[in-house]
Amino acid sequence: MTNQALIDALRDADAVRFGEFELSHGGTSEYYVDKYLFETDPTCLEAIAEAFAERVGPDDKLAGVALGAVPLAAATSVAADAPYVIARKQRKDYGTANLVEGRLEDGEEVVVLEDIVTTGTSLVDAIEALREAGATVDRALVVVDREEGGRENVEDAGVEMEALVTASDLLADRD
């Protein structure tokens, strides 16, 4: 699927909303990409998984940032035949109390998958959690870069970020 086809799929899933929305790490926005609309849509899920799978190697381990990127990591895991872990936002205070769920070996190369990047805070927190759990993290793949400074924050954390779609792409030529 081309970049334009993915943009069309996100729009067809009604994932691009206009109005006034509060954002996760402060501030408001006149638009919002409802990730749960595209992550529960099989056409979008398949397109994203294929695009991510083309960008990972056979020996990469994947990580999905909870909650939104977990279905993306699961679908990409199947498409790429690569295992994945889940980076939680918070530990549970029972059971294993892990911040990173799944099998992770010390020093293992992990490619982090994220749905939306605004400030990059959620992605950077996940990168730190993965590193604390022993992973080596140099790369992140994201669906939408809202181009609000997130990329710079992720790069400051020493991680190269590749986005399938930017906000400029997504909002261009809108009806």
Ligand SMILES: O=P(O)(O)OC[C@H]1O[C@H](OP(=O)(O)OP(=O)(O)O)[C@H](O)[C@@H]1O
């Ligand atoms: O780049 P940032 O400023 O961190 O914002 C983007 C984050 O916000 C959204 O998650 P949300 O906080 O809504 O959490 P959820 O995945 O648990 O629903 C989105 O999925 C990113 O993880």
Ligand SMILES: O=C(O)c1cc(=O)[nH]c(=O)[nH]1
């Ligand atoms: O920054 C956010 O919280 C955010 C922006 C957006 O477009 N979509 C989303 O799910 N979260």
